[in-house]
Amino acid sequence: GLLSSALSLLLLPFAAGAGFLRLWWLLWAMGFMQGPTYPAQLVSTAKWSMGSLRSYASALGAAGSTSGSLLALGLTAPLASRCGWHNAAAAMGLATLVFGAVWAAVGRSSPALTVASDVAREAEASPAFEKVTGSMRVSFARYVRILLARPVLAVFSAHSVHNFVRYFLMAWMPTYYSEVLGASPDASAILLLIPELMGLLVSIGSAHLGRYLQSSATLTALDSRRVFASTAFLGAAVGLWMASEMATAKSVTACLCLVQGLATLQGLGYGANYLDVSKYNGGVVTGVGNTVATGASFLAPIFASWVLSSDGADSARARAEDWRRLFLAFAASNLVGVAIFVPFCSVTPVDVVESGAQGKAKEQ
Numbered sequence: 001g002l003l004s005s006a007l008s009l010l011l012l013p014f015a016a017g018a019g020f021l022r023l024w025w026l027l028w029a030m031g032f033m034q035g036p037t038y039p040a041q042l043v044s045t046a047k048w049s050m051g052s053l054r055s056y057a058s059a060l061g062a063a064g065s066t067s068g069s070l071l072a073l074g075l076t077a078p079l080a081s082r083c084g085w086h087n088a089a090a091a092m093g094l095a096t097l098v099f100g101a102v103w104a105a106v107g108r109s110s111p112a113l114t115v116a117s118d119v120a121r122e123a124e125a126s127p128a129f130e131k132v133t134g135s136m137r138v139s140f141a142r143y144v145r146i147l148l149a150r151p152v153l154a155v156f157s158a159h160s161v162h163n164f165v166r167y168f169l170m171a172w173m174p175t176y177y178s179e180v181l182g183a184s185p186d187a188s189a190i191l192l193l194i195p196e197l198m199g200l201l202v203s204i205g206s207a208h209l210g211r212y213l214q215s216s217a218t219l220t221a222l223d224s225r226r227v228f229a230s231t232a233f234l235g236a237a238v239g240l241w242m243a244s245e246m247a248t249a250k251s252v253t254a255c256l257c258l259v260q261g262l263a264t265l266q267g268l269g270y271g272a273n274y275l276d277v278s279k280y281n282g283g284v285v286t287g288v289g290n291t292v293a294t295g296a297s298f299l300a301p302i303f304a305s306w307v308l309s310s311d312g313a314d315s316a317r318a319r320a321e322d323w324r325r326l327f328l329a330f331a332a333s334n335l336v337g338v339a340i341f342v343p344f345c346s347v348t349p350v351d352v353v354e355s356g357a358q359g360k361a362k363e364q
Contacts, residue, residue: 001037009093229269235262
């Protein structure tokens with residue numbers, strides 16, 4: 001994923017010069033190759049952390065994602081204005097390439113899997129594989145049962161709702177600040193960085209808070225997932241509702257600080273729950289979950305565009321009312337996330353439960 005991103009950024013100026021179609025295919029290939037990055041990160045995190053450390057590591061991962069967004073947003077525009085967008089793309093590509101090289105050189109998938117014998121023992125212990133005439137056969141039916149388990153679907157749903165709201169804000173807030181609030185492009189860029197900064201600060205602080213609450217037995221692992229996911233969803237719902245009633249760019253930004261700040265608590269909610277729900281099939285679960293949530297990311301701007309163009313409003317007042325209804329719709333989507341995730345989430349790996357049931361059946 002890192003290598004493909006780096007090479008795509010380095011090739012971006014050439015693809016743009018060759019025409020729109022080649023540029024589209026390059027960006028499509030870049031997005032496609034980035035797919036394994038998130039599952040690989042979560043699988044490695046699960047192997048490196050146990051107990052309260054899982055919440056801590058997941059929250060720090062969310063902080064890393066937010067800090068990367070801030071760095072990219074803060075550096076890209078100045079680099080492009082001073083050096084040209086071609087050189088800005090090349091600089092980002094080289095930085096990604098260097099980071100990927102360092103990761104490949106010093107990174108390890110887990111603290112235990114350092115020698116071939118450990119890898120072999122881990123594979124033999126995994127009930128996701130069956131030995132058939134000396135070879136390994138993947139049980140497709142088993143994967144289907146795992147992916148359709150209620151705790152897994154609850155994680156997928158929470159991730160999808162989070163992305164649905166997140167990508168609406170990323171795609172449409174610059175337009176809202178310009179068309180409705182009358183903010184200049186420079187002012188909008190600065191104001192929209194503030195919620196991201198708030199998210200970074202909250203994610204770092206929440207990582208320590210979540211670890212303390214679990215290690216001190218104030219919250220169980222399951223309670224922690226439910227509390228932080230609910231806080232994130234309900235906070236986003238309240239923040240978006242408040243934003244729908246505001247009329248100035250600064251007041252809307254304050255509401256978005258609430259939304260983005262509390263949204264990072266999902267690192268302790270569904271984000272950490274990804275590490276819980278599967279012991280042997282984490283890559284499959286996170287890969288499919290990320291794919292489903294990416295679909296929600298794709299639908300969010302389409303839904304927003306449909307709402308804003310559905311009645312063909314021309315006056316500024318009618319346009320503002322359309323935006324208010326849009327904010328309320330995305331606020332309500334967070335309630336769906338709470339309703340599905342909280343009652344159905346679990347910290348017991350579904351593949352371990354299934355393996356235990358199969359073992360008892362064989363004994364009988």
